[in-house]
């Protein structure tokens with residue numbers, strides 16, 4: 001080999017090495033914020049079992065605050081907040097939803113509300129939300145690295161997936177929907193404004209609360225050692241998650257120590273883990289202990305799934321991701337179904353079919369439209385697994401559903 005050729009080879013190799021190192025440094029720098037958080041989180045002491053057995057039958061009681069004229073100025077709220085991801089265009093629908101939350105619940109308790117957006121909120125949006133919420137309000141713009149592709153994703157491949165799944169997969173053609181699902185799966189709880197809270201209640205625009213909520217739901221979660229609360233559970237569209245469960249199974253094999261011995265895997269699977277039955281908690285409503293999401297188990301789980309690329313090469317939603325983690329890592333007693341919280345997100349309602357609950361809480365919803373006992377709901381399975389007593393009239397509702405009413 002001539003001297004010139006050797007020199008040329010050496011120069012090319014050198015350039016490649018410099019490029020590789022600088023790329024690593026840049027991408028590490030870009031994600032430094034996330035990496036720092038992750039290492040901090042890995043050291044967070046959140047022991048799922050630490051609070052077990054603290055509740056006795058007395059603490060199961062709800063503390064009722066029926067009289068909204070009570071002076072709650074000195075009231076000891078839980079360390080909790082509402083949070084919403086919204087766009088400026090959601091102003092009116094968001095406003096209606098806040099009215100519903102405030103009228104039914106928050107005018108009594110004045111919990112804070114945090115709004116996130118991937119873009120700047122308009123002055124109008126901020127002014128309206130500030131005006132409607134009775135607690136403190138904060139707005140935060142989502143950092144770009146929480147609302148984008150991780151650097152190992154092939155964007156061209158992701159684009160081809162969107163094109164080919166536009167018509168047959170719900171939201172299959174949308175890039176922002178995927179950013180949204182990844183954001184809710186692995187990032188929202190890392191936002192600055194949520195750091196000081198232990199519990200958070202997710203609220204979406206265009207949702208409605210049907211019934212009065214005359215007790216402090218957050219305090220109920222805390223004093224009963226509940227770490228996750230839901231109102232509706234359904235089956236996921238199978239074509240959005242073709243490889244999710246096989247990745248979950250691999251995760252379980254790698255990290256068996258994260259699995260709670262008293263888990264709720266039978267909510268997710270009808271053959272004890274072999275296949276996924278598509279059941280998930282509908283996360284447009286969720287009340288979650290943020291320390292659970294900050295735990296090593298959850299963080300490892302999210303990172304594992306993120307590396308499996310399904311947020312972009314398929315269309316994984318945050319609902320199955322959260323639900324699988326909740327069912328695997330929590331003790332099943334720590335998961336709570338709010339039968340009494342009347343709630344609507346199109347096209348499904350949780351409307352208490354127990355007449356006493358419906359009357360007592362001034363519900364404004366059609367009990368025959370309640371989704372809980374319909375065939376596509378997974379909540380009956382939850383009742384069975386937790387050995388909860390179903391309302392006396394549940395079979396009538398299930399039968400009506402089968403007749404297609």
Ligand SMILES: Nc1nc2c(ncn2[C@@H]2O[C@H](COP(=O)(O)OP(=O)(O)OP(=O)(O)O)[C@@H](O)[C@H]2O)c(=O)[nH]1
Pocket residue numbers: 084085086087090116117118119176177180203204205284346
């Ligand atoms: N800021 C912002 N918020 C978004 C964006 N996409 C969705 N969201 C919010 O994310 C939440 C979930 O989005 P939705 O479009 O309601 O998703 P979904 O509930 O699965 O779908 P629907 O059945 O259509 O309601 C809502 O609070 C939206 O306002 C976005 O691009 N930017």
Ligand SMILES: [Mg+2]
Pocket residue numbers: 204284345
């Ligand atoms: Mg929605």
